[in-house]
Amino acid sequence: MADSAFRKIQIQRDDTTFDAYVVGKDDAPGIVVIQEWWGVDFEIKNHAIKISQLEPGFKALIPDLYRGKVGLDTAEAQHLMDGLDWPGAIKDIRASVNWLKSNGSKKVGVTGMCMGGALAIASSVLVPEVDAVVGFYGTPSSELADPAQAKAPIQAHFGELDNFVGFSDVTAAKNLEEKLKASGVAHEVHIYPGNGHAFLNRSPEGVSRRKSMGLSDEDEAAVELAWSRFTSWMKQYLA
Numbered sequence: 001m002a003d004s005a006f007r008k009i010q011i012q013r014d015d016t017t018f019d020a021y022v023v024g025k026d027d028a029p030g031i032v033v034i035q036e037w038w039g040v041d042f043e044i045k046n047h048a049i050k051i052s053q054l055e056p057g058f059k060a061l062i063p064d065l066y067r068g069k070v071g072l073d074t075a076e077a078q079h080l081m082d083g084l085d086w087p088g089a090i091k092d093i094r095a096s097v098n099w100l101k102s103n104g105s106k107k108v109g110v111t112g113m114c115m116g117g118a119l120a121i122a123s124s125v126l127v128p129e130v131d132a133v134v135g136f137y138g139t140p141s142s143e144l145a146d147p148a149q150a151k152a153p154i155q156a157h158f159g160e161l162d163n164f165v166g167f168s169d170v171t172a173a174k175n176l177e178e179k180l181k182a183s184g185v186a187h188e189v190h191i192y193p194g195n196g197h198a199f200l201n202r203s204p205e206g207v208s209r210r211k212s213m214g215l216s217d218e219d220e221a222a223v224e225l226a227w228s229r230f231t232s233w234m235k236q237y238l239a
Contacts, residue, residue, distance in 0.1 A: 005049055011063065013095035018067060020096060021045065024052030024059035029238035030100030031058045032093055034112030034119050036198070037081040039070035043206045047113065054231045056239060059105055063096045065089045065119075074213060081115050086144050089119055094127045107131040107238040111230070114138050114198060117156070118167070121145070121176070124152040124185070132237035134230050137168040137197055139176050147179035153186035155233040157226050159195035161217065168197060190229060192222045200226060 006021040021040065033048045035041075040062055048060040065084065071077030093110060100108045109132040112120040117138025122145035124133045130152045137158050140147070147154070158173040166172055173191055180187035192199060196215040201207070202223055210216070 003045070006045065006062075009099075011092075011095050011099050013091050018092055018095075019064045020099070021048070021062045021064075022059065023048055025057050026059065027104045028052075028057045028059040029234070030097070030105030030108035031060050031234060031238075032096045032100065032108065032110045032123075033060050033062045034093065034110065034116030035062065035065060036112075036114035036116055037071065037077040039066045039077070039080060040064045041070050043201050043203060044113070044116070046203050046206075047200070050227070051111070051230075054227070054234075056235065058234065058238075059100065061096050061100055063092045065092055084115070086119070086122075086141075090122060090126050090144075093119060093123050094129065097123075097127060097129045101129060109133060109234050109238050111234075112136065112138065113200060114168070118144075121147055121150070121154060121156065124150040124154050132234060134233055136200055136226070137162055137164075139167060139172045147176055148182040150180060150183040150185045150187075153233070153237055154180055155188045155190070155229060156180075157190050157192065157200075157229070159197055159199045159217075160191050160193045161195060162197040164197055188229070188233070190226070192219070192226065195219055195222050199223065 035044045051060045110123045111134040113136040117135035118140045120135040122140040125145040133154045135156045177189040
């Protein structure tokens with residue numbers, strides 16, 4: 001993965017500064033891309049590059065919520081996620097959205113996978129500047145955010161075989177859908193038959209990591225479908 005694709009910037013919020021990685025055309029609509037529990041690693045960078053290249057072109061920004069730390073195995077990733085200051089992460093996301101808005105993006109969406117999916121959905125509730133959200137296999141805890149209070153349109157994607165109970169399994173997806181109905185915002189919740197958690201991760205390293213976690217499904221058609229739905233949602237609300 002070519003790290004050279006990214007420009008590294010610093011974003012200030014309150015009394016802290018964090019690194020972020022930007023890729024894409026300067027005046028394009030912005031999308032904040034939020035990491036999985038691993039941190040800012042090859043996989044989330046792959047996703048951000050892909051997003052920047054989708055029609056009609058987006059400016060993708062990854063905020064480093066872990067401040068440089070990356071989990072190399074599930075135990076480390078779990079430890080990092082458990083240690084995350086979630087309200088602080090929301091502040092990072094808000095600062096990232098506002099950075100994009102003051103640097104050429106008229107409208108800005110938020111997306112994320114796994115932990116990032118939960119944070120993306122929470123941002124629709126907690127970050128007034130967000131124009132659209134797409135979350136992949138993650139839902140926020142009720143302490144962090146109630147999706148019934150969502151204010152920006154939300155599209156959400158889940159794998160039917162996902163077994164992260166209460167976070168990204170089918171029951172969590174259905175609960176999210178009920179909350180979004182109550183919110184009154186435009187929303188779609190898609191469940192992909194035969195797919196497990198993190199089904200979007202298709203890089204060679206990502207595939208071997210999923211296999212080590214017992215996730216062996218390979219469904220390119222589902223991945224294509226998810227990205228096409230993502231593109232039309234973001235185009236509709238950000239273009």
